[in-house]
Amino acid sequence: MGIVVSGLCHSYGKGTMARQVLQDVDLRIDPGEVVLLTGPSGCGKTTLLTLVGALRQVQQGSVRVLGQELAGAGRASRQRLRRRIGMIFQGHNLLRCLSAEQNVQMGADLLPGLSYRARRDLARQWLRAVGLGDHLGKLPHDLSGGQKQRVAIARALAAEPQLLLADEPTAALDSRSGRDVVELLRSLAREQGCAVLMVTHDPRILDVADRLLRMEDGRLSESVPEAVG
Amino acid sequence: MAWRIWQGRRIPLAWLMLTRQPVRLAVALAGIAFAGILMFMQLGFRDGLFDASVTVHRQFDADLVLMSPRTMSSIGMASFPRRRLVQAMADPAVRGITPVNWGLLLWRNPDSRINRSILTIGFEPGDPLFLDPALAAQAEGLTMKGRVLFDERSRAEFGPIAERFRAGEVVETEVAGTRVRVAGLLNLGPSFGADGNMITSRDTFLELSPGTPPGSIELGLIRLLPDADPETVAQRLQRQLPPDVTVFTKAGFEEFEKTYWRTSTAIGFIFTLGAAMGFVVGCVIVYQILSSDVSDHLPEYATLMAMGYPLPSLLRVVGREGLLLAVLGYLPAYAAGLGLYALVRSGTNLPVFMNLDRALVVLVMILVMCLASSALAMRRLADADPAEIF
Numbered sequence A: 001m002g003i004v005v006s007g008l009c010h011s012y013g014k015g016t017m018a019r020q021v022l023q024d025v026d027l028r029i030d031p032g033e034v035v036l037l038t039g040p041s042g043c044g045k046t047t048l049l050t051l052v053g054a055l056r057q058v059q060q061g062s063v064r065v066l067g068q069e070l071a072g073a074g075r076a077s078r079q080r081l082r083r084r085i086g087m088i089f090q091g092h093n094l095l096r097c098l099s100a101e102q103n104v105q106m107g108a109d110l111l112p113g114l115s116y117r118a119r120r121d122l123a124r125q126w127l128r129a130v131g132l133g134d135h136l137g138k139l140p141h142d143l144s145g146g147q148k149q150r151v152a153i154a155r156a157l158a159a160e161p162q163l164l165l166a167d168e169p170t171a172a173l174d175s176r177s178g179r180d181v182v183e184l185l186r187s188l189a190r191e192q193g194c195a196v197l198m199v200t201h202d203p204r205i206l207d208v209a210d211r212l213l214r215m216e217d218g219r220l221s222e223s224v225p226e227a228v229g
Numbered sequence B: 001m002a003w004r005i006w007q008g009r010r011i012p013l014a015w016l017m018l019t020r021q022p023v024r025l026a027v028a029l030a031g032i033a034f035a036g037i038l039m040f041m042q043l044g045f046r047d048g049l050f051d052a053s054v055t056v057h058r059q060f061d062a063d064l065v066l067m068s069p070r071t072m073s074s075i076g077m078a079s080f081p082r083r084r085l086v087q088a089m090a091d092p093a094v095r096g097i098t099p100v101n102w103g104l105l106l107w108r109n110p111d112s113r114i115n116r117s118i119l120t121i122g123f124e125p126g127d128p129l130f131l132d133p134a135l136a137a138q139a140e141g142l143t144m145k146g147r148v149l150f151d152e153r154s155r156a157e158f159g160p161i162a163e164r165f166r167a168g169e170v171v172e173t174e175v176a177g178t179r180v181r182v183a184g185l186l187n188l189g190p191s192f193g194a195d196g197n198m199i200t201s202r203d204t205f206l207e208l209s210p211g212t213p214p215g216s217i218e219l220g221l222i223r224l225l226p227d228a229d230p231e232t233v234a235q236r237l238q239r240q241l242p243p244d245v246t247v248f249t250k251a252g253f254e255e256f257e258k259t260y261w262r263t264s265t266a267i268g269f270i271f272t273l274g275a276a277m278g279f280v281v282g283c284v285i286v287y288q289i290l291s292s293d294v295s296d297h298l299p300e301y302a303t304l305m306a307m308g309y310p311l312p313s314l315l316r317v318v319g320r321e322g323l324l325l326a327v328l329g330y331l332p333a334y335a336a337g338l339g340l341y342a343l344v345r346s347g348t349n350l351p352v353f354m355n356l357d358r359a360l361v362v363l364v365m366i367l368v369m370c371l372a373s374s375a376l377a378m379r380r381l382a383d384a385d386p387a388e389i390f
């Protein structure tokens, strides 16, 4: 399980306009591991994340996520796999018309065989776990940036994913709440035995990682491990 | 089963998306209600006008009606020999007959002295004519020559006849140049071909309309025994009688008149076109609203797709938005329709009522309008690419 990527190449555009963004990327993340990915802007980090997250068709190479090969996988099977992957975006991407609790329940609703009440209770439980037990009924509009991002984390985790992908989750936050959010993310993922792949530019949060990866011009290299989990 | 469905229910995303944008929702509902009201009015007028063409026809106490084959409508009734009606008496299923004269005569408004065409019906005052017993009670007053019963729902242009009569005055005027006196009031209502109605005895009718030979009538009413089937008897009589009369059932008689107005005038076309306009306007409004709603929520739909929601489940959200708009927009349209019909009835005496058929037709039109628009708006969802939201 986890992620196994080998020989992954990806380019945007066609023919002479084609621009290769990922070059022969190999990557392995085990279940429960927290891996941070850094690198200069435009080097292909987001592209890698969308490929691993089954959001984009694999062009060349092999991507095995949670035991499923994504090279050649169709739209429907990618969509089914995405239910098992939690995603946290740079913006919070909450549904504006739903309250915090309802947003999180949109995540819990993906779980099969649970009654409405069970899914709602799950949503409340996750909101309490991210420290928002008092803000259940608030609309995203009425929450601060850090609170919104925590709702997004609760939503991602409520679907009980085995893999969590996060793209600069702290970009819109000040350094303090950014740090809080990342630590929360790590501890909750640990509890769930959920692997985490997080892209970040933020040097202050690098120490939460089990492993640090660095990307440069579409090539991946292992960084010096700093923190040991 | 029901419990399972209840347990499996989801967050009502479509409802929340609509209601959390109250201004947009109000605009959408106003548009749909407007389209619905337009359809109610146009279809109501159309049906009301056609129904109004038989306000008098409907009153006749008859199972079968004889008419001349040359008669095309109530505004140009041709006559046929009264003997034919007497011949019909020979049929064992026939219980009774009433010969009727029918024509448009000129009524002079006693105040303005302007002549207007009035539908005049002549019958033997002892015969049954209308289903409404109010006529029989006043028929005796017609045995004297020159007496008429005036329809108080005739248009005001005929003069303040009913008011004066009620006030106890002697109301006299001229019809086709001959002096007549109002002997009573009736409650019928104007129709397509006639702005007003009056009833008189056959003798008076013949005097007012000297061109009519005494042995001629325009309508022959036939009443059957209770166990007789009108269709069968009508066919039998048609075979037995000479071809200078046509035999109608009462329903066929009404339909014949309505068909004349439907086919020989542009009324049906005009009002149906009006209703279609309402439909098109509604479509445009609902489509605009729904497609801009989808565009506004595109990142959110893409997020849901990234979370693993299948595309069809998101299409259903848009479909449900359309359905909700249809239902929410129909209710005010229906209420406004009821109110406007009441206004039309009091303003024009047209028999425009909310009936189930029309209520359903408009509901179906609004549903089609909203669902078609949401189907078109769904195409925008194809632009939601979950790969682009990181």
Ligand SMILES: Nc1ncnc2c1ncn2[C@@H]1O[C@H](COP(=O)(O)OP(=O)(O)OP(=O)(O)O)[C@@H](O)[C@H]1O
Binding pocket: A012, A013, A021, A039, A040, A041, A042, A043, A044, A045, A046, A047, A048
């Ligand atoms: N959909 C696309 N079509 C064409 N080119 C794209 C597309 N998405 C990204 N690119 C290009 O591919 C390169 C890598 O983009 P990517 O978003 O993966 O970089 P990144 O490492 O995430 O950068 P950043 O740190 O700025 O988010 C960039 O040069 C970008 O312009």
Ligand SMILES: [Mg+2]
Binding pocket: A045, A046, A047, A167
């Ligand atoms: Mg990026």
